[in-house]
Amino acid sequence: MTLPQRVGVFGGGRMGSGIAHAFLASGSHVIIVENGPDLADQARARVSDSLAKADAKGRLGVPLQDALARLSTTADAGELAGCELVVEAVPEDAKLKAEVLALVERRAPGAVIATNTSSLSIGGLADGLAAPGRFLGLHFFNPVPVSDLIEIVTGPRTDPALVTRAQEWATALGKSPITVSDSPGFASSRLGVGLALEAMRMLEEGVASAADIDTAMTLGYRHPMGPLRTTDVVGLDVRLAIAEHLCRELGPRFEPPRILRDLVAAGHLGRKTGQGFYTW
CATH class of the missing domain: 3.40.50.720 (NAD(P)-binding Rossmann-like Domain)
Incomplete structure (x- = not known):
């Protein structure tokens, strides 16, 4: 067609x-x-x-x-x-x-x-x-x-x-x-945001650096880009809005971590502003 x-x-x-x-x-x-x-x-x-x-x-x-x-x-x-x-x-x-x-x-x-x-x-x-x-x-x-x-x-x-x-x-x-x-977050956003939020919690807890968390997924699971770098590309404000929507619809497992809220409040939205989880 x-x-x-x-x-x-x-x-x-x-x-x-x-x-x-x-x-x-x-x-x-x-x-x-x-x-x-x-x-x-x-x-x-x-x-x-x-x-x-x-x-x-x-x-x-x-x-x-x-x-x-x-x-x-x-x-x-x-x-x-x-x-x-x-x-x-x-x-x-x-x-x-x-x-x-x-x-x-x-x-x-x-x-x-x-x-x-x-x-x-x-x-x-x-x-x-x-x-x-x-x-x-x-x-x-x-x-x-x-x-x-x-x-x-x-x-x-x-x-x-x-x-x-x-x-x-x-x-x-x-x-x-x-x-x-039709369902909250469909397939892609629901899975992608869930992974990214857990990566943010790990960063907050000092489990590993942003780069090492991302490398775990790119080398260990063959993801083309890690969840934190992907969030920078998508936009932290966009990810926050989606997470808040999923939290309302699906419950507290999608509650945005404090680190995400703080970065957005500071205007650090990722690649489009030059600073997010990474410096661009």
Whole structure:
């Protein structure tokens, strides 16, 4: 199955720009919607830079100028009209996501709507939609252009035929899909955050250094990156928000350690701020 010809991405930050990159590299036209002209321009620059870097490494797969010609950015959600698929990629806030999803449904009637949430309930987010059967989770992983995985999350009202289409889209993007039913943290965040929180507790207790804890997992268990370094890449604030959500939903085993709360309060959010569990 071919990918949608016209794809919308609502939110042009790190994840949204990565999602746009993936679809552009696979031949789709992509329109990114941002909250204002300046942010829209920043999103264009972010995607353009990502595409250029991939092209320089011989990893883009299509002519760079062709990919750039298929990219549009805007602050007008009305330009989503005619999109076959719109992926919401705004910050991990349930109220914000619900507002954006409802807006997308109004501006792109008939489109399949997906959320890139890493932990929020698909069923809950669908409550504000008129057509929840056309809604599901497409959880991409950072950095999107080189990550192999897409987690397809089905809500209680998601049309089963849409799940099959989403699996085919993931394959057409050159990625491997897994399908997970709607549950707190799905499969990836629940496992990844659980491991990271235990690594943080070990660091707090002086069991070993951050580097040695990570090395235990990279060399002992063949993980490509240790849980603390991964947290730095994802963002400590993002991990904290997910842990708090899982703690509310699943209980105290997901209670965020003090070290995580303290680092976030100090503004040490990982790679994006230059300091987290590591100095970048």
